[in-house]
Amino acid sequence: MSGENNGMSAVSKKTTSGDMIGQGSQFTGLYYRELVKTFRNPLVILITVVQPFMWLAFFGSSFANVPLYNVHLLLCNNGLDTVCDADLKSYTQFLLPGVLSTSMLAVGMFGSMSTIQDKRFGFMKRILITPTSKATVYLAKTLGSATRGLVQIPVMVVAALAFGVTIGGNPLQWAGWALALFFLGFGMCCMFLAVTASSTDWQTPGVISNFITMPLMFASTSLFPQANFPTWMQTISNWNPVSYSALFGRGVVVYGNPNWAYLGYLAIFATLMVVIGTIVASRYLKAE
Amino acid sequence: MTESAILTRGMTKNFGKLVAVDHVDMDVPSGIVFGLLGPNGAGKTTIIKLLTALSEMTSGEAWVAGYDVHLQPMHVKERVGWVAAEVILDDELSGWENLWLQAKLQRLSEWKDRAEELLKYFQLSDRKKDKVGTYSTGMRKKLEIALALLHQPSVIFMDEPTIGLDPNTRRSLWELIHGVNKEFGITILLTSHYIEEADALCDQISIIDQGKFVASGSPKDLKAKVKADFVELETSEDVDEVKLRSIPGVSEVRSQGRAWILQVASAEEVLPHIFSTLKTEGIRRINVEKPSLETVFLNITGKRIDQGGSEVHDYRKFYGQIRRSRQ
Numbered sequence: 001m002s003g004e005n006n007g008m009s010a011v012s013k014k015t016t017s018g019d020m021i022g023q024g025s026q027f028t029g030l031y032y033r034e035l036v037k038t039f040r041n042p043l044v045i046l047i048t049v050v051q052p053f054m055w056l057a058f059f060g061s062s063f064a065n066v067p068l069y070n071v072h073l074l075l076c077n078n079g080l081d082t083v084c085d086a087d088l089k090s091y092t093q094f095l096l097p098g099v100l101s102t103s104m105l106a107v108g109m110f111g112s113m114s115t116i117q118d119k120r121f122g123f124m125k126r127i128l129i130t131p132t133s134k135a136t137v138y139l140a141k142t143l144g145s146a147t148r149g150l151v152q153i154p155v156m157v158v159a160a161l162a163f164g165v166t167i168g169g170n171p172l173q174w175a176g177w178a179l180a181l182f183f184l185g186f187g188m189c190c191m192f193l194a195v196t197a198s199s200t201d202w203q204t205p206g207v208i209s210n211f212i213t214m215p216l217m218f219a220s221t222s223l224f225p226q227a228n229f230p231t232w233m234q235t236i237s238n239w240n241p242v243s244y245s246a247l248f249g250r251g252v253v254v255y256g257n258p259n260w261a262y263l264g265y266l267a268i269f270a271t272l273m274v275v276i277g278t279i280v281a282s283r284y285l286k287a288e
Numbered sequence: 289m290t291e292s293a294i295l296t297r298g299m300t301k302n303f304g305k306l307v308a309v310d311h312v313d314m315d316v317p318s319g320i321v322f323g324l325l326g327p328n329g330a331g332k333t334t335i336i337k338l339l340t341a342l343s344e345m346t347s348g349e350a351w352v353a354g355y356d357v358h359l360q361p362m363h364v365k366e367r368v369g370w371v372a373a374e375v376i377l378d379d380e381l382s383g384w385e386n387l388w389l390q391a392k393l394q395r396l397s398e399w400k401d402r403a404e405e406l407l408k409y410f411q412l413s414d415r416k417k418d419k420v421g422t423y424s425t426g427m428r429k430k431l432e433i434a435l436a437l438l439h440q441p442s443v444i445f446m447d448e449p450t451i452g453l454d455p456n457t458r459r460s461l462w463e464l465i466h467g468v469n470k471e472f473g474i475t476i477l478l479t480s481h482y483i484e485e486a487d488a489l490c491d492q493i494s495i496i497d498q499g500k501f502v503a504s505g506s507p508k509d510l511k512a513k514v515k516a517d518f519v520e521l522e523t524s525e526d527v528d529e530v531k532l533r534s535i536p537g538v539s540e541v542r543s544q545g546r547a548w549i550l551q552v553a554s555a556e557e558v559l560p561h562i563f564s565t566l567k568t569e570g571i572r573r574i575n576v577e578k579p580s581l582e583t584v585f586l587n588i589t590g591k592r593i594d595q596g597g598s599e600v601h602d603y604r605k606f607y608g609q610i611r612r613s614r615q
Binding site: 020021022025026028029030032033036037040121122123125126127128129130131132133287 | 395
């Protein structure tokens with residue numbers, strides 16, 4: 001009953017003991033599939049790139065004719081961030097790290113939708129009928145989505161340069177900034193997929209996205225410094241990972257001197273989310 | 289560990305108050321095509337989900353390819369293949385990439401030669417680089433079977449493998465399934481609600497209704513259990529039941545509206561007598577049903593397989609009565 005007849009070639013299988021099965025191969029396959037599906041879909045790439053670009057172009061330009069003095073008056077307060085007059089050249093420069101941070105909120109929604117698509121088209125059954133754990137599926141989906149989000153970074157930076165934004169920092173700081181954005185995107189993906197692990201409804205990711213994205217975006221330092229926030233919003237902002245991603249990026253772009261502790265905070269956020277999410281997905285991720 | 293390809297004891301699955309699979313005992317020897325025949329909603333797909341550890345059973349035990357489904361689900365999954373009712377492939381990937389992904393999911397290290405040979409066997413070699421979304425339904429089904437065979441499984445589960453296919457494609461797929469079983473020596477558990485499919489492909493069949501196995505055996509044995517033919521007829525004029533009972537060879541008569549259903553030993557022998565006896569009443573319609581898996585199912589459940597759980601009024605009563613009269 002081995003099914004090795006018919007003169008066909010035999011395949012090599014990795015050996016195991018107990019019922020524990022290594023998951024490296026399955027993870028590689030599923031992660032690759034996520035990336036391939038993304039980069040072969042021109043519409044997804046277009047939306048991923050255009051959405052933050054539009055933010056920068058339209059929202060960033062809304063202060064274009066405001067005298068720099070007034071921009072400084074609005075943005076250069078003492079708050080959690082310490083943007084000051086000498087370094088800040090325009091609102092677009094202030095906005096760039098914030099928009100990139102905000103756009104990372106959306107990648108979680110895409111990851112969640114991709115999972116629901118697999119459930120509805122039966123592909124999740126095809127995966128889970130192989131020796132692939134639910135945790136592996138979850139990690140491949142979340143890492144794939146977070147990786148997709150990183151595509152936005154170079155595009156946005158180029159766009160910002162086209163808008164005349166001066167970008168400070170050095171390669172190490174830029175790498176740190178990319179890592180900060182990855183931690184934020186990965187953490188958000190983990191949260192999204194954990195919340196929607198048992199869902200098969202197309203509408204769920206959109207509803208949750210609207211519910212989560214708006215408060216996290218506005219109650220953060222993405223668009224404005226928190227010094228002007230009411231106290232309750234400052235409290236949210238102080239716990240909001242989007243704030244720390246924006247502040248770290250602003251430290252690189254505006255000052256060339258980021259606060260590396262923010263990167264540590266984001267790493268803790270991502271770690272916490274992936275641990276909780278993996279536990280939740282292992283239990284509640286449904287095949288259909 | 290067990291010698292059987294599939295062995296279950298008291299396998300039960302409840303969804304709330306609904307008992308989808310009800311204390312099922314199976315013993316499927318290695319190397320055969322085993323059919324689960326029953327109407328939609330009978331519990332066939334649920335059984336596959338339980339045996340592939342996609343779903344957890346409420347109670348009972350099951351072993352597949354020698355491994356305990358509950359305690360060693362990953363080992364079971366390494367040894368089973370699956371062909372879905374609806375073709376499930378990644379349309380964005382090419383045929384070769386789908387095979388690559390399957391190899392990754394099954395943790396295969398040297399698989400390319402076998403993949404090439406499978407593509408050749410299923411006549412898909414020249415389309416392997418094309419996106420699966422451009423394949424015809426028949427090609428997609430073949431690729432799905434190739435995926436199921438790639439890791440040399442001991443058992444392949446085929447859930448309604450020919451549903452939705454045109455008759456020609458269905459018949460060519462039957463040949464492929466037969467070939468997979470004989471040439472690759474793989475045990476196949478196949479679910480179907482097509483009588484002729486189960487009859488043509490399966491070495492052994494279990495008939496399932498409302499989660500329970502109601503009969504098991506080879507198609508020949510099952511058909512042998514129904515020792516009678518059934519003749520359904522409708523006349524232009526009213527006919528007396530006594531007259532029908534007087535026809536030589538008729539053992540049971542039941543009215544069904546304007547129609548009558550006669551249980552006869554041999555339809556070929558009785559038909560001339562029916563025509564001569566009912567000459568004056570005028571036969572408007574006559575239908576002969578020889579022993580088949582359909583009549584086995586009818587005989588046991590009082591329903592036709594393709595009518596699912598719905599009640600078939602007079603048939604149900606009639607065949608139910610015949611069954612009871614035999615007991």
